[in-house]
Amino acid sequence: MQHRIIVLGAGYAGAVAAGRLARRLRREDVAITLVNAEPDFVERVRMHQLAVGQELRPRPFSEMFAGTGVELRQARVTGVDVGRRTVTVTVTDGGGGTDQLVYDTLVYALGSGWNHQDVPGAAEHAHEIAGRPGALRLRERLAGLGAGESVVVVGGGLTGLEAATEIAEARPDLDVSLAARGELGDWLSAKGRRHLRKVFDKLGITVHEQASVTAVAADRVTTADGRSLPAAVTLWTTGFAVHPIARATALETTGTGQIVVDGTMRSVSHPDVYAIGDAAMVRGPGDKPLRMSCASGTPTAWQAADSIAARLTGGKLPNAPLRYFNQCISLGRKEGLIQYVTADDRAVDAALTGRLAARYKELVCKAAAWGVANPTLGIPTRARGVLREPAAPDPTARAAA
Incomplete structure (x- = not known):
């Protein structure tokens, strides 16, 4: 049996x-x-x-x-x-x-x-990319935006960084911003933070730091300190x-x-x-x-x-x-950040940046998919x-x- x-x-x-x-x-x-x-x-x-x-x-x-x-x-x-x-x-x-x-x-x-964390309006008005259906819905919505319209990415973690830079690079005509609960990349090394800000500045992404979002509406998000950020599209990436x-x-x-x-x-x-x-x-x-x-x-x-x-x-x-050995972050198709970390995932001084880091991240993604797509190779x-x-x-x- x-x-x-x-x-x-x-x-x-x-x-x-x-x-x-x-x-x-x-x-x-x-x-x-x-x-x-x-x-x-x-x-x-x-x-x-x-x-x-x-x-x-x-x-x-x-x-x-x-x-x-x-x-x-x-x-x-x-x-x-x-x-x-x-x-x-x-x-x-x-x-x-x-x-x-x-x-x-x-x-x-x-x-x-995705986790909307019971923030009022998030489930009704925000988009998410935790899976393919959500990504396809966001794709359709972004395609319908006109030049100058605003996109707010809520969440300053890995998903938020990658999403904000990808959108800004693909659609430079949009007004892309990121709302982070703390400071931008505050868990990264000094070198990593500097490169992150450099890329964000180059792509024209506005960063709202210390901005904990407490409500989402169809056309804006509201932060805990009372700021109201215009948002034709809100992307929720807080965990x-x-x-x-x-x-x-x-x-x-x-x-x-x-x-x-x-x-x-x-x-x-x-x-x-x-x-x-x-x-x-x-x-x-x-x-x-x-x-x-x-x-x-x-x-x-x-x-x-x-x-x-x-x-x-x-x-x-x-x-x-x-x-853990590193955190691999894509910053669009041309830039990347490989933050080396301790075994328990704390950043160390060393970091790889730029196009080489982008290629490294792409290689990691391809290797992960290859490992899934070739499940029976490797053991005789x-x-x-x-x-x-x-x-x-x-x-x-x-x-x-």
Whole structure:
């Protein structure tokens, strides 16, 4: 009897985990099912490019996982019952209807969406680029703007910086501004901050610092200190919120809805469930939570897949540290900023800037997509593990983890 592994969500973390599991385990021993609402892989780190009209290369899962043994189920997850080990889904590939999937091991990788933080008017009037539908809506809206109209990007984090510069470069006729809660790039090194301001000045982006937005209307945003900023379009980039399904289960979650896991990405409350990417509360160096990002998601996918394979085959559990090396920021197509960081994600003095940094960031994006699109390369067949016990995970394994 095959051990049934279900992976929920096929973003960077979920797709990588499914492919790595297929590499680590033999098809005759395991049945791997990857559940995702869309039929192709979405490069989330490029949504700001999609929003300004750039075309992205399609990456159908049917091609990416052809011949791997991974079964693709195009469906939206509507419920998880960790007691009965079942997942309820609604089919999205045209057939419609609901289905119930049974698992022995579950990999939860449903990720996150935009977080409007309950700011009045944000949900009704602001745009978001946390996924393809939002990016396409913003794309249509930007295309309809006339010269001189205003775009306000709310949020001074990585997504906000990339979006503001991409829009300003693609549409120099627009009045683009960014509202940051603190100072522009205040977490970067001095060199990084200087380069960021240089690029913003060159692109004509107005920066509103210490500007916490408290309300969004159809034509403006209001800040906590009473400023009113005209906005024909408001783009909200203040952070992400995890998918709400985990919180509705018996899984132990944090106040933000992230699943609490150990160092192998295994749920501390349900040993047959693993959580990766934005959906997991993972602690790195200094016991600091990893930030929601592709940079965090892919290593957690490796850790989970290798841990599952080791436990099922009697192999050695992985002990690779989860740490950061740099933050890669695109500033349009011609400029970039690579901020080198400590293991726990604090900026150091060193930073790479300019066109070389832009090429570096592009290489990182291509490498991430390549890793997803080539899930079965890298491990020879002889390295695949043979299941020691192709049955449900031992419920007492938590104590030994």
